[in-house]
Amino acid sequence: GAVVSQHPSRVICKSGTSVKIECRSLDFQATTMFWYRQFPKQSLMLMATSNEGSKATYEQGVEKDKFLINHASLTLSTLTVTSAHPEDSSFYICSARVGTRSYNEQFFGPGTRLTVL
Amino acid sequence: QQQVKQSPQSLIVQKGGISIINCAYENTAFDYFPWYQQFPGKGPALLIAIRPDVSEKKEGRFTISFNKSAKQFSLHIMDSQPGDSATYFCAASIGNNDMRFGAGTRLTVKP
Numbered sequence: 001g002a003v004v005s006q007h008p009s010r011v012i013c014k015s016g017t018s019v020k021i022e023c024r025s026l027d028f029q030a031t032t033m034f035w036y037r038q039f040p041k042q043s044l045m046l047m048a049t050s051n052e053g054s055k056a057t058y059e060q061g062v063e064k065d066k067f068l069i070n071h072a073s074l075t076l077s078t079l080t081v082t083s084a085h086p087e088d089s090s091f092y093i094c095s096a097r098v099g100t101r102s103y104n105e106q107f108f109g110p111g112t113r114l115t116v117l
Numbered sequence: 118q119q120q121v122k123q124s125p126q127s128l129i130v131q132k133g134g135i136s137i138i139n140c141a142y143e144n145t146a147f148d149y150f151p152w153y154q155q156f157p158g159k160g161p162a163l164l165i166a167i168r169p170d171v172s173e174k175k176e177g178r179f180t181i182s183f184n185k186s187a188k189q190f191s192l193h194i195m196d197s198q199p200g201d202s203a204t205y206f207c208a209a210s211i212g213n214n215d216m217r218f219g220a221g222t223r224l225t226v227k228p
Contacts, residue, residue, distance in 0.1 A: 104210035
C-alpha cells in the first residue's frame with residue numbers, strides 16, 4: 001500500500017504556543033489529504049479536508065483559525081495548532097487519498113500525539 | 118450523525134478461532150467499504166476493502182462479506198492470532214467524499 005508519513009510522532013508543548021504537524025505522501029501524489037482527531041478508545045473524527053492549492057474545508061465545530069491547514073504541494077499538508085491549550089491534547093492523524101482512484105481509498109499516517117501542558 | 122454502526126464494541130477470541138465484526142450502513146449510495154486495523158499509538162492501516170459489485174473478498178486470513186440488500190458488511194478473521202489483537206474500524210464512503218467510520222471493535226486474541 002501507499003506510504004504516508006507524519007512528523008513529529010510526539011510533541012509536548014506549553015499552553016499558548018503553536019505546534020505544526022507535517023503529513024507527507026511518500027510514494028504517490030495526493031491531491032486530497034484529511035486531518036483527523038482521535039480521543040482515547042474512540043473512533044476517528046474528521047477535522048478537515050485539505051485540497052492541494054486551495055483552502056481547506058473544515059467540519060462543523062472545528063475552529064479554522066485554531067487549526068490552520070496548508071496543502072502547499074501534492075505530497076505535503078501541514079496542520080498548525082495555534083495557541084494550544086490542554087484541551088487540544090489528542091492524537092492527530094492525517095490521511096492521503098490516492099488521486100487516481102474513483103473511490104475514496106485513503107492511507108493513514110502513523111499519527112502525532114500532542115500533549116499541551 | 119453516525120452512518121455506519123459497528124458491533125461488537127469488544128471481542129475476545131481464542132487463538133485459532135474466527136473473529137467476526139459486523140457493520141451496518143444506512144446510505145445506499147455508499148460505494149466503498151474499507152476495514153482498517155489500528156494498534157495502540159499507531160495510525161489506522163488499510164486491511165481490506167470491497168466495492169458493492171461483489172459479495173465477498175478474501176485476502177489471506179481476512180475476508181469481507183457484503184450483503185447489499187441488508188446493507189451490512191462484515192470482517193472475518195480466520196485462524197485468529199494474538200498478533201491480530203488490535204482495534205478494527207469499518208468505514209464507508211461515496212465517491213471521493215468523506216469517509217464515515219464505525220465506532221471500532223477492540224479485538225483480543227487469547228493465546
